[in-house]
Amino acid sequence: MNATLFAASRVSALILAVAVAVHLVVIIHAVQQGLTIGAILSRTHGNWAFLVLYGCFVLAAAVHAPIGLRTVLAEWFSWSGPLADWLLLAFGVLLAVLGLRAALAVFLA
Amino acid sequence: MLELEIWRGGAIGRFQTYRIPTREAQTVLDAVSEVQRTEAPTLAYRFACRVGMCGSCAMMVNDRPRWTCRTRVAVAAPDGRLRLAPLRHFPVVKDLVVDMAPFFAKWQRAHGRFEPGPAPATEFATVPPSTPERRAADAGIECINCGVCYAACDVVGWNPDYLGPAALNRAWTLVNDVRDRARAAARLAAVTGPGGCQSCHTHMACTETCPKAIAPTYAIAGLKRQAMRAALAGTR
Known part of the structure; x- marks a missing residue:
């Protein structure tokens, strides 16, 4: 792994640590308050803080997961090289598109 | 019996x-x-x-x-x-x-050798024991090349290209050796990339098993930090 990928992996992990913590706290809070889907969506609709948080969450995951998978594929299956890198890049883009689409859908709902 | x-x-x-x-x-x-x-x-x-x-x-x-x-x-x-x-x-x-040859070949790949520079030193170097560089070098300098850490490391088994804890520990002692005249960027380049320090998963098996109570994991963490700083600064 080169130093740039390593830095990207560590910085994205840092963002994920914060985002996952906030995500879990909000879920627990919502469940304990007994909020309905409608009540939740009314809070997230047009909420820029929500969109920025989950946008960062999704992008960090889209960066972090392919880098980790790249190591797993290389170490466990001895598979590396340009084809693996391109497929992992595509996987990262897929994660980003699906995740941002979901976050945007909740933001606009 | x-x-x-x-x-x-x-x-x-x-x-x-x-x-x-x-x-x-x-x-x-x-x-x-x-x-x-x-x-x-x-x-x-x-x-x-x-x-x-x-x-x-x-x-x-x-x-x-x-x-x-x-x-x-x-x-x-x-x-x-x-x-x-x-x-x-x-x-x-x-x-x-x-056969220890592949093990020592990795030491060479990691630039695990002192480089005195083109001209030999004319004076004894004064390296105060209290400086951070000296302390960092001292922490890993007692390695006896026994290969125990290399045998304990799972990453070496998964990735035969991985330099391994001993070679990286040696590189770290040299990064911190103020007498060494190797270009820091060249040594960091040698321990970065495929099989380099970033491949370490921090399992700490090397540190757990080292008979000399050295902690190669911390040496590798130091290399990771310096390599990341260099990458962010654009020096490599």
């Missing part, structure tokens, strides 16, 4: 069982030597100093890499059974002897 299962053969071989008397303060190396002298004269194993300085007697002792000259049988095999095998991740030459 002490029962020893000892690997016989090369990469392909089998364990053979021997029995010798248990003795007071017996080390694993003592036991191997007694087996060779009384039961198996063709048994190949390696040792030199017998006092924990040369780093040549390491082997797998009950599935854990250890220096055998300083390992008491009573500690390694309280039940009186020893299973001895050549060090993991090394090509086997014969029985308990491994």
Whole structure:
């Protein structure tokens, strides 16, 4: 792994640590308050803080997961090289598109 | 009696069982030597100093890499059974002897050698013991090249290209050696990239097993930090 990928992996992990913590706290809070889907969506609709948080969450995951998978594929299956890198890049883009689409859908709902 | 299962053969071989008397303060190396002298004269194993300085007697002792000259049988095999095998991740030459060449080749790949620069120093270097660089170098300088950390490291097994804890620890001591005239960027480049310091998963098996109580994991973490700083600064 080169130093740039390593830095990207560590910085994205840092963002994920914060985002996952906030995500879990909000879920627990919502469940304990007994909020309905409608009540939740009314809070997230047009909420820029929500969109920025989950946008960062999704992008960090889209960066972090392919880098980790790249190591797993290389170490466990001895598979590396340009084809693996391109497929992992595509996987990262897929994660980003699906995740941002979901976050945007909740933001606009 | 002490029962020893000892690997016989090369990469392909089998364990053979021997029995010798248990003795007071017996080390694993003592036991191997007694087996060779009384039961198996063709048994190949390696040792030199017998006092924990040369780093040549390491082997797998009950599935854990250890220096055998300083390992008491009573500690390694309280039940009186020893299973001895050549060090993991090394090509086997014969029985308990491994080929250390790939291990030292990685030291060279990691620039694990002191570089004095084009002109020899004319004065003795003064390196105050309290400086952070000296402390960092001191922490890893007592390595005896025994290969225990290399055998303990799972990443070496998964990624044969990985430089390994010993070579990276050596590189870190040199990064912190103020007398060294190698370009820092060149040494960081040597330990970065495929098989470099970033491949370490921080399992700490090297630190757990090092007979000299060195912590290669921290050395590798230091290299990761410096390499990341260099990457962010755009110097490599």
